[in-house]
Amino acid sequence: MRTLHFYNTLTRQKEPFAPMDPALVRMYVCGPTVYDHAHLGHAKSYVSFDVIRRYLRYLGYRVRYVQNITDVGHLMGDTDEGEDKLILAARRERLEPMEVAEKYFRSFTEDMDRLGVLPPDIQPRASGHIPEQIELIELLLERGYAYVVNGSVYFDVSRDPDYGKLSGRRIEELLAGSREGLEGLEEKRHPADFALWKRAEPGHLLRWRSPWGIGYPGWHIECSAMSMRYLGPQFDIHGGGLENQFPHHECEIAQSESATGQEPFVRYWLHNNMVTVGGQKMGKSLGNAISLKQLFSGDHPLLERGYAPQVVRFFILQSHYRSPLDFSNEALKAAERGWDTLSDAVRLLQEAPAGEGASVDTEAYRQRLEAAMNDDCNTAQALAVLFELLRDVRSRILAGEAPGNLDQVRFLVRTWLGEVLGLWPEPVSGREAHSRLRALVELVLELRQHARRERQWALADAIRDRLTAIGIEVQDTPQGPVWRFRP
Ligand SMILES: [Zn+2]
Structure with a gap:
């Protein structure tokens, strides 16, 4: 493809990308809930969006990349039930909830640095944006999209005929869905309604004053409030894991578009697929999660040994971001062999003196690399092209026929492998x-x-x-x- 295309979950097709403002791409990605160490599933998401951001920069756009930190309101069930994940961890570790947030925010940042993920331009925390969330809820109440019950506020799904457009769920089905016995249900007018603000029971550790009493925000409202605070009522790209498509992203759309009256809230919805273990989703709550720290050190029963952060990044980028990635030691070892081959070829290229052999057609390679990335950021294809280039150059250098334009080859490899894909062989320590x-x-x-x-x-x-x-x-x-x- 000659221009960048993204697969847009909202329209279910590949579309040419054009930002609202030709000089600035506004991009938001759902960040982690900081109640435990990040695992391989997180790495897949943030490495994928890191490369998308890097490629947009390569194309000459300025990118404002916002990625939140969830430190309140994300309940165990991902819906309106269960305990707040931060409070659960606070009890487990005998810490203040904000100590938990601080500890795992640092752990997350450390892991992302090691994986070569560039830090977001803005990394807002939910607990630091309570006024923005309250303001948005007030607007929804004013416009008749929400209702108050016993100090909690719920979004009225029946008032929003668009609800379900991202996930393809039909509102009648959602309204008919019965979820008996779930806490808070008796307060909701419809089972599909979701909490914007929850009343804090006595002893609830996370609590703020609001027009409806002491409480805390629902999980979904933070992303609407913080994305619009920093990117405006409409922006270009919203990313996140496939598992967040429903209900989280569906709720974000409903809240934002109902509050501002402006559509669409987001023009391109991008979702990365999940990491699986033997075909099953990897997840903290499923008990099969391998944290990145364990993956790097090898300290986990599922691991034969540790793998370098670059090998993990390479492993992730070898498959498309919308494909699932199945974890196994065999797959990681294969990725390690691939990465070693690539690294050796890069080192040889860096050190070889220019020769007098035929020049490499770097322009043709550049076009093929762009074509791969223009096709919904196909990093697997881009890596295959780089492999081909490096294999060719390596054999020519070893045969004493180093290409005459080695500087151009070096520049191309540095740009694509280093800057776009964020992979570069570690120098010898x-x-x-x-x-x-x-x-x-x-x-x-x-x-x-x-x-x-x-x-x-x-x-x-x-x-x-x-x-x-x-x-x-x-x-x-x-x-x-x-x-x-x-x-
Ligand atoms: Zn979010």
């Missing part, structure tokens, strides 16, 4: 380099001893002089040579 250097000096001295035994005094002296010239002092003793780095 300082300690590792030092130990290799010591081994090299020992090797040279062994060869020099050999020369001395053969009475090749001139060669032995020359070696010593050359070592001295580069700062390595050698002294011959009856026990053999001793050496040191000259300080």
